[in-house]
Amino acid sequence: MTEKTYRIGQLAKVIGVSEHTLRFYEKEGLVIPKRNKGNIRSYTEENRLWIEFLLHMKDTGMTLEDLKRYKALWELGDEGLDELVQLLEDHRANVKAKLKTYENNLSLLDKKIDLYQDYITKNGRKDLFESFVQEKNQSTD
Amino acid sequence: MTEKTYRIGQLAKVIGVSEHTLRFYEKEGLVIPKRNKGNIRSYTEENRLWIEFLLHMKDTGMTLEDLKRYKALWELGDEGLDELVQLLEDHRANVKAKLKTYENNLSLLDKKIDLYQDYITKNGRKDLFESFVQEKNQSTD
DNA sequence: TCTTGACTTAGAGTTAACTCTAACACCTAT
């Protein structure tokens, strides 16, 4: 069985990033695909999975620097394992915190929107509007 | 009753941003405090509440540009109300989406960490380790 | 008096993560 591989343009489409970005990641040492005859980048499924994982981490705020560290630790094997897990746990803590922030602010938004919509249906006067919204403008710290 | 006011340094401390940032926001037209005799910025409670709200929105990914629009619409009063609500609803949709992303990736992280920790307690061989983690490296799209 | 905190303008520097351009070469399929 020969494993499925991708050329840069295909992979870019599949995972939804630009070719520029893939070459950029390569320059940064984040993903280094094999080359086939003709020097064409040949991304494996493993490459794809790694990039997808990377994008998930990035989506939750992990920096490319941390992802470089992650990769380096991974490549160390057993030696890097403890630190690698630590890195993931740290990131998980960040994600949890961010999740809370989003939850809190979602309900703040819900309230705010409700207030405005109440006002719209009641269709009160401008001066009423001002005090109305102002006094409810509390934050959720 | 004279309302409580803040000078720039006090307010910066209270809400946890730098004075630079407050002046920057002013330059950007986001918060324009009154000045007292001596030309000193005098932030009101209303100013503070607005900035805190702004920071909450910013924390959930709203840009300063959108916040400028928000302020402009607010200042229009009834005229800007529909669009203002629209803006908030759009942002709420973004927040919900981001929330989902964070939830998904949190459980991805949980799984990943569990796998590594299993491996650590089992303390297997390196080559085992490689296949072990690789084949579980699925994403949660 | 001296320190502290505030004020101004004007602009430079920072960081992250792209994003693009130029200018040219190579290979494969139609």
Add this chain to the structure above:
DNA sequence: ATAGGTGTTAGAGTTAACTCTAAGTCAAGA
């Protein structure tokens, strides 16, 4: 033969949101 996708180097530009510096002034409080 030509078009499309790929390759290279080298570097410039972009965006957002700060962040800081300089160089000077001013006013109030201990």
